[in-house]
Amino acid sequence: xTKDNSIVFMGTPEFAVEILKHLHINGVRIKGVITAPDxxxxxxxxxxxxxxxxxxxxxxxxxxxPTNLKDPEFIQELQNLxxxxxxxxxxxMLPEVVWNMPIKGTINLHxxxxxNYRGAAPxxxxxxxxESVTGVTTFFIEKEIDTGKIIDQEKLEIxxxxxxxxxxxxxxxxxxxxxxxxxxxxxENDIKGIAQNEFMNSKxxxxxxxxxxxxxxxxxxxxxxxxxxxxxxxxxxGAWLKVKDLKKGEIKTMKLYSSHTSxxxxxxxxxxxxxxxxxxxxxxxxxxxxxxxxxxxxxKMSFKDYIAGNxxxxxVIYRES
Numbered sequence: 001x002t003k004d005n006s007i008v009f010m011g012t013p014e015f016a017v018e019i020l021k022h023l024h025i026n027g028v029r030i031k032g033v034i035t036a037p038d039x040x041x042x043x044x045x046x047x048x049x050x051x052x053x054x055x056x057x058x059x060x061x062x063x064x065x066p067t068n069l070k071d072p073e074f075i076q077e078l079q080n081l082x083x084x085x086x087x088x089x090x091x092x093m094l095p096e097v098v099w100n101m102p103i104k105g106t107i108n109l110h111x112x113x114x115x116n117y118r119g120a121a122p123x124x125x126x127x128x129x130x131e132s133v134t135g136v137t138t139f140f141i142e143k144e145i146d147t148g149k150i151i152d153q154e155k156l157e158i159x160x161x162x163x164x165x166x167x168x169x170x171x172x173x174x175x176x177x178x179x180x181x182x183x184x185x186x187x188e189n190d191i192k193g194i195a196q197n198e199f200m201n202s203k204x205x206x207x208x209x210x211x212x213x214x215x216x217x218x219x220x221x222x223x224x225x226x227x228x229x230x231x232x233x234x235x236x237x238g239a240w241l242k243v244k245d246l247k248k249g250e251i252k253t254m255k256l257y258s259s260h261t262s263x264x265x266x267x268x269x270x271x272x273x274x275x276x277x278x279x280x281x282x283x284x285x286x287x288x289x290x291x292x293x294x295x296x297x298x299x300k301m302s303f304k305d306y307i308a309g310n311x312x313x314x315x316v317i318y319r320e321s
Contacts, residue, residue, distance in 0.1 A: 005187040008083040008102070010034040012050045015172050016089040020055060021108060022176035023087070028183055030061055033079040034091070036037035037065045065173075070095050085186060087179065088141060099141045104186055106141040109179050111171045112152055112207065113137060115196040118146035123168055127232035129205060132158055136165070136175045138182040141191050149193025151185070152176070154178050154243040163231040163261065209247070210237065217241045219317055223261045223286040230259045230288075244318040245274065251318050254282075257300060258292035278303045279312065 006029040009020050024030060027296055033056040040312060042046045049057075058065045062081075066074040075097060086099065086106035099106040112122035114137040119125075126134040134153040142148040185191060210233070217226060217239050233239040238255040245252075262275075266282035273280045278291035294300040295310065 003205055005029060005085070006031045006081075006083045007085045007087050007183065008032045008034060008078065008081055008118055009052075009087050009089075010091040010094075011052045011089040012036045013090050014051045015168065016091070017051045017055050017113075018172045019087075019176045019179050020052060023183065023186065024059060024061075026171075026180055028180070031076070031167055032062045032064055034064050034078075036092075037067050047230045069098055080164045082086055085183065087183065089175070089179070094141060096143065104259070106150070107151065107182060107186070108141050109175050110137045110139065110146055111168075111175065112156065113202065114146060114150060115141060115199055116203045116205055117207040118204075119208035120287060122207040123171060124164055124210055124232045125205065125207040127158060127162070127164060127167065127212075128229050129232075130228045134158055134171070136171055136178050138178055139196075147196060149195055150199070151191065151193045152178055152182050161231065163234040163258075165235045166233075201222075212237070216240050217256065219281065219283050221317075223266075223283040223288045226281075226283050226288050227259045227261050230256050234258065242318040242320075244316050246314040246316060248314075252296040254296065255294040255300075256290050256292070257294065258290070260289040260291070262287050262289050272315045272317065274307065274312060279306075281317065 009023065009030055011020060014036050020033065033052060035052040036049045036057070037051045038047050040046065053063060064074065068074065075135060078098065078101060083102055085104040086102050088094065088106060088108045093108065105110065110122065112126060112134045117125055133155055135153055137153045138151045140148040140151065154174055156170060215233050215237055217229060219226060230239045234257045238257065240253050240255045242251055243254050244250065262280070264280065264287045266285065266287045268282065270282065275289055278289040279293070280287035281290055290301060291303050293303055293306045295306065
């Protein structure tokens with residue numbers, strides 16, 4: 001990689017920061033950082049900046065925060081940077097006028113083994129679907145999302161009880177090394193990538209964005225499936241259910257964060273019972289053991305802290321009729 005080669009980096013959240021940082025400290029010349037505009041957040045409506053912007057400010061990198069990626073003024077600023085390659089990690093969908101601009105193309109990092117798990121939430125869905133292996137992919141951006149020619153892939157095993165928080169961090173680290181390798185490869189060689197339709201043996205499950213209603217737990221499924229669902233949404237956004245206190249008649253929501261499967265046959269009465277290692281929730285076949293809970297309006301806590309202040313004697317899973 002010659003000292004004249006340069007990139008523009010585009011990203012917003014923490015996941016993108018690790019990749020940007022790794023490129024920066026390893027000598028990649030960064031002519032500009034494109035990230036989301038600052039916006040008010042929280043009760044005080046304090047103006048927050050993206051994680052990527054925070055790092056870029058610390059490192060005195062050139063920052064652009066367009067509200068409209070097709071704005072002629074922004075397009076001109078981008079052209080004036082005259083970067084050889086655009087690197088995109090966890091950013092918005094780019095218009096063709098942007099991704100088609102640099103001479104070396106525009107590349108993206110996706111947290112799955114493409115063409116499997118195209119979409120906004122690949123890490124969540126890999127766990128929810130019980131995958132034992134995932135990974136990261138670098139590829140050239142084209143018109144259709146996550147469909148461009150693949151440059152590089154690296155696999156990563158998923159632990160049996162691993163949740164989204166742990167896997168997110170490990171994929172972030174892996175992604176930073178793979179992206180640096182990809183950038184160096186592109187600058188040193190005239191590579192074209194491999195079309196995704198040549199990966200004939202790869203599964204092609206989707207990874208759509210996850211909304212609140214998608215996080216409702218279906219206890220009519222097996223304990224294994226429910227366990228995967230919970231850990232695939234933990235710690236964020238959190239799998240939830242409604243519980244009813246039969247004595248008080250109250251119906252409240254509850255989030256479940258840490259679970260383990262059991263070999264205890266469940267009784268199909270929706271009743272939540274006490275176990276040695278956690279609360280037992282009945283699934284289609286066995287009970288699932290829950291040891292971390294967040295009751296409505298409360299902080300996240302261990303099951304021991306929960307039962308210290310709450311009775312479960314009359315507590316059942318509430319199902320909408």
